[in-house]
Amino acid sequence: MAATIRPQSVRPRRSVLYMPGSNARALEKAKTLAADALILDLEDAVAPDAKAMARTQVCDAIKNGGYGKREMIIRTNGLDTAWGLDDVKAAAKVEPDAILVPKVNSAYDIQQYEAVINDVGASDKVALWAMMETPLGLLNAQQIAATAAEPGARLAGFVMGTNDIAKDTGLRLTADRVPLLYSLEVCVLAARAYGLAIMDGVYNDFKNETGFADVCAQGAELGFDGKTLIHPVQIDPCNAAFSPSKDEVQWARKIIAAFEEPENADKGAIQVEGKMVERLHAEIGKKHVAIADAIAELGGNV
Secondary structure (H helix, E strand, O other): OOOOOOOOOOOOOOEEEEEEOOOHHHHHHHHHOOOOEEEEEOOOOOOHHHHHHHHHHHHHHHHHOOOOOOEEEEEOOOOOOOOHHHHHHHHHHHOOOEEEEOOOOOHHHHHHHHHHHHHHOOOOOOEEEEEEOOHHHHHOHHHHHHHHHOOOOOEEEEEEOHHHHHHHHOOOOOOOOHHHHHHHHHHHHHHHHOOOEEEEOOOOOOOOHHHHHHHHHHHHHHOOOEEEEOOHHHHHHHHHHOOOOHHHHHHHHHHHHHHOOHHHOOOOEEEEOOEEEEHHHHHHHHHHHHHHHHHHHOOOOO
């Protein structure tokens, strides 16, 4: 019997921007930015003496709203820190779209976070996202992703923590990211096997437009849904890189329409405009069309 995996809504996650939870002006500015999702950060971006203030500020931002259709995520500190338990409880009470938790090493970690969220009484709409950023977490990527198939599971997404991976493994963050490829792909495979969304890690040199464009293109090629960002100037090129092109969408619609013709109902492969296409191409096309339609609802131009 196949496992039941938490259903994933079709929504764009091309650009996922970190916003420091301690910066009230940044939280307000985020309401005007074209990012598909926002991560209101209580962890790395917040100094220890500002943790409690940031927690209150971020939770108030979620409660007060004003962020439109953007997906809203709160990144908490870990349960092994002095702030983590209070962070997770407070975040669960205000019910963002997701709670992002750091340094996940095992399925047990996911279960611990889910237990806290459930104890608070958060509704089923509150998803859990996991930072994949430790050597042990990477080795356990399949085990972690598999928790999404458990009854009542909240796990819905992976976020790559590429800076921490580099720090803890000693690999170098080269321009082509070759040393990082295994870490990226093993998480993409685990995410896809269990129906999770997955976001690529940040690019640190935000003024390097060419380098950023290259890693965005690579991330799309590797199968990521989108990329986490550290600066608003990265939003537009990131949205472009992770959007299906107009030509892709038009071609997808043609393939879908062709397979919907009565004479093609039972065929596994047909010709469309002189090209041989298989039914699997229609299924891929449906994904392109669905995400393009979702982008259009956000005000995109696909």
